[in-house]
Amino acid sequence: MNRNYIFVFILLVTTFSMINAVPHQLRKRETKFDACGAEPITVKINPDPLVSEKPATYTGSGTLKFNNIIAGKTMLVIGYSDTSNNPIGDQDIQHFTESFNAGEPFTITAKDVQTPKLPKTYGITVAILDVSTNPKAPIYACATATVGGSLGERAYPIAGFSIAGYPIAERS
Template sequence: MVNAIPHQLRKRGSNFGECPVYKGVKLPLISVKLNPDPVQDGKPEHFDVSGTLDVDIPASAILNVYYADPNKKTIIGDVSVKPMCTDNCPIKAKTEFKVSDDTTTPSLTDPYAIIVAVTDDQNVLGCAALSTNKYAEELDGNNGLDE
C-alpha cells in the first residue's frame, strides 16, 4: 500500500516584468493580466493593462500588444493597436489608468515573448514584457519597438 498526500496543483500566472532598456532608457513598468492565462495558439486573448506613469498620457497615446520571437528578434503575427483613451484625455501624470485589449494569439514560437507598451507619437511611456526565457538578455536591449 502506498500512502499518498493529496495535493492541489496551483496554477502559476504569467508574470510580466520590465522591458529591455530602450534608447538607453529604463522603461516604466506597467501591469498586465491575461485571460486566459497562459495564452493559447489561435485563441482569443484578453489583456487588462493598468498603471501609474510619471508623465501625462496624451490623447494620441496608443496601447501596443504584440508577440515576438526572441531568437529571430521579429514580431509574430500582427501588432494590436488601440487608443489609450477615448474620453478624459490627457490622463494626468500619477493618475492610475486602466485599459483592455482583445486580440487573437498567433501561432507561437518556442521561445516566445509578449510585449505590451503604451506609446505616444515619439516615446514609449510604459512597458511590460513576458517571455518563456531570458528575453531581455537575448534582445541585446532592443525590445522590437522602432528606434
C-alpha cells in the same frame, strides 16, 4: 493489529506528501510580466496562458509618473516575438479613449487581441506609447514576459515594427 494501523497511517501521510510535492501540469501558471526599461505597468491576460491563434484580452494598469496619457493619441501596443527577437504576427494597437494626467492611475483593456501561431518559447511586449506627441521618446511604459523558456535577451518587438499611420515610428 495496532502495527497495521500505524503502518497504513505512515503510508498515507507519505503518499499525500509526495503527491503535493510534485508539480501538476494542470495547475494554472500565471504569465509574469517584468518592467522593460521604461516605467513599469501591470499586465493581466485572459486566457492565461495564451492559446495559439485564439483571441485574448489584455488589461494594462498603472500610474505614469512623467507622461500624460492623451485620449486618441496615446496607444496600448501589444507585440509578440520569437527566441531571436523577430516579430511574430501583427501588433495590436489600441488608442486610449480617456486622458490621464501624470500621477493618476489608469486602466485600459484590449479585447479580442488576435494571438498569432506561437512557438514553444516566445516573448510578449505590452507598451504604452505616443509617437505623435513625443517622437524622440515615444515609449512611456512597458512590460515584457517570456513564455516557455528564456529568450536570452528581453524581446522588444514593438521597437522594430512600423506603426501603421505613424511613419515617424519606423526605424531606419
